[in-house]
Amino acid sequence: MTREQEAAGSGTVAVHDPVVVSGPAAAEADPRPVLVVGASGKTGRAVSRALMARGVPVRAGVRPGREGAAPAGATSVPLDLVTGSGLEEALSGARAAYHMAPNVHPDEVMMARRVAEAASAVGLPHLVFHSVLHPEDARMPHHLHKGDAEAVLAQEFSGSLVVLRPCAYHQNVLPQVLAGEVVLPYSADSPFTTVDLDDVAEAAAVVLLDPSRGGEVHDLCGPEVLSTRRMVEVAAEVLGRPVALRETTVDAWRNGPGAGLPAEARDVLAAMFTAYDEDGLVGDPAPLTALLGRSPTPWAETLRRTLPSS
Numbered sequence: 001m002t003r004e005q006e007a008a009g010s011g012t013v014a015v016h017d018p019v020v021v022s023g024p025a026a027a028e029a030d031p032r033p034v035l036v037v038g039a040s041g042k043t044g045r046a047v048s049r050a051l052m053a054r055g056v057p058v059r060a061g062v063r064p065g066r067e068g069a070a071p072a073g074a075t076s077v078p079l080d081l082v083t084g085s086g087l088e089e090a091l092s093g094a095r096a097a098y099h100m101a102p103n104v105h106p107d108e109v110m111m112a113r114r115v116a117e118a119a120s121a122v123g124l125p126h127l128v129f130h131s132v133l134h135p136e137d138a139r140m141p142h143h144l145h146k147g148d149a150e151a152v153l154a155q156e157f158s159g160s161l162v163v164l165r166p167c168a169y170h171q172n173v174l175p176q177v178l179a180g181e182v183v184l185p186y187s188a189d190s191p192f193t194t195v196d197l198d199d200v201a202e203a204a205a206v207v208l209l210d211p212s213r214g215g216e217v218h219d220l221c222g223p224e225v226l227s228t229r230r231m232v233e234v235a236a237e238v239l240g241r242p243v244a245l246r247e248t249t250v251d252a253w254r255n256g257p258g259a260g261l262p263a264e265a266r267d268v269l270a271a272m273f274t275a276y277d278e279d280g281l282v283g284d285p286a287p288l289t290a291l292l293g294r295s296p297t298p299w300a301e302t303l304r305r306t307l308p309s310s
């Protein structure tokens with residue numbers, strides 16, 4: 001759908017998820033779209049899907065030239081978080097916006113400033129920021145960047161702001177599990193409360209569609225504390241086939257899978273793996289439970305969804 005079609009109300013919203021949610025969170029009363037920044041990425045797609053499943057028109061914020069990568073059914077709008085180009089146009093007339101920075105991007109704090117300034121300039125009423133669990137953890141520079149981005153948004157954005165702080169997703173380890181081998185540059189026994197990305201997206205839709213929620217901060221964590229070793233055991237049980245697990249070192253990762261990354265991103269991820277080796281990443285599932293009105297999805301259920309339906 002083009003921006004012109006959106007304006008004319010002539011586009012049909014194709015919904016990936018067949019479940020259409022009704023009730024107080026439904027969008028019928030407000031025809032204005034929600035802007036999802038990074039809509040061509042893993043998280044942005046999931047958030048866009050969750051909004052469209054509620055009948056909400058989605059403006060997919062994508063990099064110029066990437067309009068074709070917008071989720072089906074969304075209206076693509078070009079914007080560049082590095083230069084700020086397109087931001088005001090993309091935000092103008094939206095009922096709310098979901099902001100996230102690209103993974104481990106060194107300019108994350110300035111990106112937040114550009115979004116806050118553009119959103120305030122066009123009078124955006126409501127903004128939700130996709131942060132990370134434990135943004136104060138100084139061992140991980142990209143967590144600190146997210147903490148600083150939260151502060152900039154709180155200071156510079158004139159509308160209502162909600163911050164979501166997700167743990168690592170179930171979906172991060174899923175591709176390796178499905179491929180039959182998980183390789184880890186940190187201890188397989190470190191504990192995690194990984195969270196299902198679809199639960200994160202559902203929580204995002206809940207807070208995006210409720211502008212009265214300004215000022216809230218929510219950790220988004222899964223319902224179980226599991227080591228990767230246990231996640232692999234559960235995966236083998238649910239999938240009915242062996243899944244191998246191999247620990248490697250951070251140095252081996254730097255010289256192997258990490259070798260092709262920009263040096264700064266490599267250092268940031270290496271620092272993250274070292275922190276994971278020490279403590280994993282663990283938080284409280286209660287805030288996500290409250291937002292969803294149900295217990296968050298366990299790891300085994302995420303796996304079951306990948307099985308062919310009988």
Ligand SMILES: NC(=O)c1ccc[n+]([C@@H]2O[C@H](COP(=O)([O-])OP(=O)(O)OC[C@H]3O[C@@H](n4cnc5c(N)ncnc54)[C@H](OP(=O)(O)O)[C@@H]3O)[C@@H](O)[C@H]2O)c1
Nearest residue numbers: 038039040041042043080081082101102103166167168169
């Ligand atoms: N994965 C996790 O477990 C986890 C947990 C907590 C928080 N997070 C955070 O979630 C955020 C998104 O992660 P993700 O895994 O969904 O990332 P992703 O799949 O790599 O998506 C990143 C998105 O940002 C877009 N982008 C890149 N440069 C841009 C620019 N200059 N202007 C506008 N858009 C740009 C990408 O567009 P293209 O498609 O054109 O590249 C893509 O749509 C990150 O900030 C990450 O730290 C992730």
